[in-house]
Amino acid sequence: MSTDNGNTIKRRVFLQGASLVAAGLAFKPLRSQAAETEAQDFANGTRELVAYPQKRPLMRITARPPHLETPFSVFNESVLTPNDAFFVRYHLANIPASIDADNYQLQIKGLVDKPLALSLSELKALGKTVEVVAVNQCSGNSRGYGSPRVFGAQLGNGSVGNARWTGIPLKAVLEHAGVQAGAKQVTFRGLDHPVLPTTPEFVKALGIDLALSDEPMIAWAMNATDIPFLNGYPIKLIVPGYFGTYWVKHLSEIEVIDHTFEGYFMEKAYRVPDNDCQCVPPGTVPDKTRPIGKLKVRSFITSLQPGDKVNVNEPVTLKGFAFDGGHGIQSVEVSEDGGRHWQLAVLGESLGNYSFREWTLQWQPREKGKVGLQVRAKGGQGEQQPVKALWNPSIYVKNNIETTPVTVV
Numbered sequence: 001m002s003t004d005n006g007n008t009i010k011r012r013v014f015l016q017g018a019s020l021v022a023a024g025l026a027f028k029p030l031r032s033q034a035a036e037t038e039a040q041d042f043a044n045g046t047r048e049l050v051a052y053p054q055k056r057p058l059m060r061i062t063a064r065p066p067h068l069e070t071p072f073s074v075f076n077e078s079v080l081t082p083n084d085a086f087f088v089r090y091h092l093a094n095i096p097a098s099i100d101a102d103n104y105q106l107q108i109k110g111l112v113d114k115p116l117a118l119s120l121s122e123l124k125a126l127g128k129t130v131e132v133v134a135v136n137q138c139s140g141n142s143r144g145y146g147s148p149r150v151f152g153a154q155l156g157n158g159s160v161g162n163a164r165w166t167g168i169p170l171k172a173v174l175e176h177a178g179v180q181a182g183a184k185q186v187t188f189r190g191l192d193h194p195v196l197p198t199t200p201e202f203v204k205a206l207g208i209d210l211a212l213s214d215e216p217m218i219a220w221a222m223n224a225t226d227i228p229f230l231n232g233y234p235i236k237l238i239v240p241g242y243f244g245t246y247w248v249k250h251l252s253e254i255e256v257i258d259h260t261f262e263g264y265f266m267e268k269a270y271r272v273p274d275n276d277c278q279c280v281p282p283g284t285v286p287d288k289t290r291p292i293g294k295l296k297v298r299s300f301i302t303s304l305q306p307g308d309k310v311n312v313n314e315p316v317t318l319k320g321f322a323f324d325g326g327h328g329i330q331s332v333e334v335s336e337d338g339g340r341h342w343q344l345a346v347l348g349e350s351l352g353n354y355s356f357r358e359w360t361l362q363w364q365p366r367e368k369g370k371v372g373l374q375v376r377a378k379g380g381q382g383e384q385q386p387v388k389a390l391w392n393p394s395i396y397v398k399n400n401i402e403t404t405p406v407t408v409v
């Protein structure tokens with residue numbers, strides 16, 4: 001696919017400020033006909049590859065609002081997911097078409113001593129700039145591979161990405177406003193809105209302890225440059241270790257409240273069974289649910305894709321990544337015999353406990369035929385991936401051991 005056209009338009013978008021309408025492009029892909037598709041090995045898993053402003057061609061799940069997945073081969077390029085390949089998820093179709101950074105305001109209100117309306121430069125001047133490399137993963141990542149299947153976007157494995165985020169601790173901003181006694185939660189909203197007044201706004205809430213802990217951050221840079229428009233320009237909430245649903249984009253309003261927030265996206269959506277495994281027997285309904293929380297340990301092979309061929313007796317370097325909810329990765333292992341024997345992989349440089357961790361392993365296929373290469377990781381606190389997928393009615397938090405079928409020839 002030619003990228004020339006994409007680059008020209010991309011430049012224009014930058015020149016005119018971060019604006020999706022700059023070239024009359026709002027909601028429209030750069031190419032109206034997708035020339036290429038990417039297949040995934042579950043029913044109806046084939047996606048058009050479509051380029052949006054500031055993005056290379058990505059797998060389109062929905063057009064309005066834009067919902068784009070990263071083609072899995074991208075994860076073999078680098079441990080940090082390139083900004084132009086990072087997945088995009090929105091819930092409401094009325095997304096901002098252009099944003100004027102000079103007049104941007106972040107409001108902090110509710111149970112605070114001093115309500116604030118901060119410009120971007122005031123926000124940046126409020127405290128010390130911090131950085132974290134952290135995984136943003138959608139709760140429903142890999143849902144398309146689940147069984148029995150459920151409603152909702154049929155996501156492959158590409159609704160995840162790893163980036164270096166630069167910003168200011170959320171805590172510094174809240175402390176500046178002065179959180180008052182009785183605060184129980186903090187809510188976050190962005191600039192996107194529903195099309196119909198009856199559709200609930202996308203508002204998320206964190207408990208006050210988490211909001212005032214060291215990790216959550218208001219970021220203005222992603223991999224050392226502006227956050228791409230579709231990923232939340234100009235500022236986005238980063239909650240390292242937690243699912244992407246809390247990472248509110250185009251963050252515009254923070255409110256400290258004295259109760260548990262009851263909005264749709266906390267009370268009805270993004271909930272998991274209220275038990276240790278966050279699971280129920282497939283096809284059943286949990287008695288009790290709670291808001292989704294932290295990422296569970298996962299690992300993938302990226303250097304081989306399902307169906308690839310390798311030569312017998314020729315060594316290959318297997319490569320991939322692993323991550324967990326913030327305790328780091330203890331070990332990664334690979335099996336070529338259905339899980340009877342496991343070989344320890346070599347871990348790459350650590351970019352911090354919230355980051356993807358690269359792993360490699362020299363493998364010499366010794367027999368011709370089909371092989372299911374399995375990979376499993378152990379998280380920093382010893383947690384392991386289940387052999388069989390756990391299930392819940394939204395297929396959230398999927399983290400079973402992955403198998404990549406290849407043929408030795």
Ligand SMILES: Nc1nc2c(c(=O)[nH]1)N[C@H]1C(S)=C(S)[C@@H](COP(=O)(O)O)O[C@H]1N2
Nearest residue numbers: 087088089090091138190231244245247249
């Ligand atoms: N403003 C806003 N922020 C949002 C959302 C949204 O719909 N609107 N979706 C959330 C969900 S569910 C996910 S998975 C992440 C995706 O982040 P990304 O689009 O930058 O990849 O954004 C989160 N933040």
Ligand SMILES: [Mo]
Nearest residue numbers: 089138139245
């Ligand atoms: Mo999500």
